[in-house]
Amino acid sequence: MIVAGKVEAxxxxxxPRAEGVRAKMEAYGRKRDFPFIGPLVGPVLSLLSRSIGARRVFECGSGFGYSALFFAEAVGEGGEVVLTDRSEENLAKAREFLEEAGLAGRCRFLAGDALALLATEPGLFDAILVDIDKAAYPASLAVTVPRLRPGGLLLTDNLLWSGHVADGRFRDAxxxxxxEYNRLLHAHPDLESVILPLRDGLGVSRRR
Ligand SMILES: C[S@@+](CC[C@H](N)C(=O)[O-])C[C@H]1O[C@@H](n2cnc3c(N)ncnc32)[C@H](O)[C@@H]1O
Structure with a gap:
């Protein structure tokens, strides 16, 4: 999307070529033209999670479970990934794929509004992914940041939005x-943030 097609390819x-459940999920997402995080950003999620020893991850917007697959691999046995989606159908598909991958035992599947669900979950998380409706992004910070442990990571997808954020002609909601989210993220006193210009732009913020 942001990276030239040739460079992305x-x-x-x-x-390494995707195999097993991961390959099936990529085929499923592509066939449905579903906006999932994709094979370049997925490994970034697991690499970052592993690098901070993440054991507990909360996903806001899990779709059919592709991003969760990378987190579930990273948290290891005894770790936990909470998947949320307001679509029961997406969550059912996520459960099916993660069961097939043998990782459902470390996942919880919650249907409803992701931010409302996060507000009711006890304790702190090592990493939180935000990948929900974009209109909810600015207000999400008040819910997500306090739920990260110090040193924890807030990972946010689509922060370059096909480049539209950098083009003043685009003024859609x-x-x-x-x-606004990008501005808040960079000004937030409790966060250090960068945006990786990979795929559609991945925000990586560390709670101080
Ligand atoms: C971009 S997709 C998620 C893709 C997933 N993170 C991945 O990369 O595999 C966004 C998902 O968030 C869900 N969604 C959007 N707004 C939501 C909200 N406020 N609460 C819960 N789910 C939401 C949609 O139903 C959709 O399945």
């Missing part, structure tokens, strides 16, 4: 919300 070619 090159980056993908460097990765989603673009305006992401621009």
């Amino acid at each position: 090159y980056l993908e070619s460097l990765r 989603a673009t305006l919300a992401i621009r």
